[in-house]
Amino acid sequence: YIVRIAPMRLGGGTEDLFLVSFKDISELRRIDRMRSDFVANASHELRTPLASLRGFIETMQGPARNDPKAQERFLGIMLDQANRMSRLVDDLLSLSRLELKAHIAPDQMVDLVPVIGHVRDSLAPLASELHVEIRLHVPEEKVEVLGDRDELVQVFENLIENACKYGQEGEVVDIYVRNPAGGSVEVSIVDHGPGIPAEHVPRLTERFYRVSVTDSRSKKGTGLGLAIVKHILTRHRARLVVKSEIDQGTEFTVRF
Numbered sequence: 623y624i625v626r627i628a629p630m631r632l633g634g635g636t637e638d639l640f641l642v643s644f645k646d647i648s649e650l651r652r653i654d655r656m657r658s659d660f661v662a663n664a665s666h667e668l669r670t671p672l673a674s675l676r677g678f679i680e681t682m683q684g685p686a687r688n689d690p691k692a693q694e695r696f697l698g699i700m701l702d703q704a705n706r707m708s709r710l711v712d713d714l715l716s717l718s719r720l721e722l723k724a725h726i727a728p729d730q731m732v733d734l735v736p737v738i739g740h741v742r743d744s745l746a747p748l749a750s751e752l753h754v755e756i757r758l759h760v761p762e763e764k765v766e767v768l769g770d771r772d773e774l775v776q777v778f779e780n781l782i783e784n785a786c787k788y789g790q791e792g793e794v795v796d797i798y799v800r801n802p803a804g805g806s807v808e809v810s811i812v813d814h815g816p817g818i819p820a821e822h823v824p825r826l827t828e829r830f831y832r833v834s835v836t837d838s839r840s841k842k843g844t845g846l847g848l849a850i851v852k853h854i855l856t857r858h859r860a861r862l863v864v865k866s867e868i869d870q871g872t873e874f875t876v877r878f
C-alpha cells in the first residue's frame with residue numbers, strides 16, 4: 623500500500639484533523655515483477671544459444687582447427703543456434719509490437735477461409751517434412767470476422783504448426799471452420815498426437831512455457847507461440863479453448 627497523510631482543518635475548528643488515504647499497489651507490483659521475470663527469462667533464453675555459439679567458435683579456433691569434418695558439423699550446429707536466436711528475437715518483437723497496439727481495436731473484415739488456406743500452403747513444406755497431412759473442412763461461403771488479417775495469419779500459423787510438430791508423425795491434422803447460424807464463428811485444429819496432461823493446459827499460454835512430456839525440447843520452438851496467440855485473440859475478443867486427451871490428441875479451438 624501507499625499511505626498518504628494530509629493535515630486538514632474543518633470550518634475554522636481548532637482540532638487537528640488528518641486525511642489518511644491508502645492506495646493498493648499490489649497489482650502494479652505484480653505487473654512490475656512479471657515484467658522483470660520476463661526480461662530475465664528472455665535474457666536467459668538468448669544467452670543459451672549465444673554461449674553455445676561462443677563454445678563452438680573457440681573449439682574451431684583451437685582443438686578443431688585442422689579438422690574439416692568436425693568443423694562442418696560444428697557449423698551446422700552453429701547455424702541452428704543462430705536460427706534459434708532469430709526465432710526468439712522475432713517472437714519477442716511480435717509480443718512487444720502487440721503490447722504497443724493493445725489499445726487499438728482491429729477493424730478489418732477478414733474472411734477466415736482464404737486465411738486458413740494461405741496458412742496451410744505456407745506450412746506445406748513443414749507438413750511434408752513431418753509426413754503430416756493437413757485437411758481443411760471449410761464451408762462454401764465466406765466466414766467473416768472483424769480483425770487484423772496478418773495477426774490472424776500468425777494465430778493459425780502457430781496453432782497449425784504446433785499440431786504438425788507435436789502431433790503424430792504420418793498422421794492427419796484436421797482443421798474445421800464453423801459458422802453456425804446465430805452462433806459464434808469457430809476454428810478448430812485437431813491433431814492425433816500424444817496429448818497434453820491436464821495440469822499443463824492452463825499454463826500453455828504463459829511466456830516460455832513448454833511441456834517437457836510432449837518432448838518439446840527436441841522440437842524447434844521458443845515457448846512464446848501460444849503467448850502471442852493469446853495476446854492476439856484477446857485483442858480480437860476471441861477465446862482459445864483447449865481439449866486434450868492423452869494418447870488421443872489435442873484440439874485447439876478459437877471462438878470469435
Ligand code: ADP
Nearest residue numbers: 784785788832833836838843844845846847848
Ligand atoms: P513452442 O515454441 O514450444 O512450440 P508454444 O507456446 O507454441 O511454444 O507451445 C507451448 C508448449 O505447448 C509446446 O512447447 C508444447 O509442449 C505444448 N503444445 C503446444 N501445442 C501442442 C499440441 N498440439 N500437442 C501437444 N503439445 C502441444
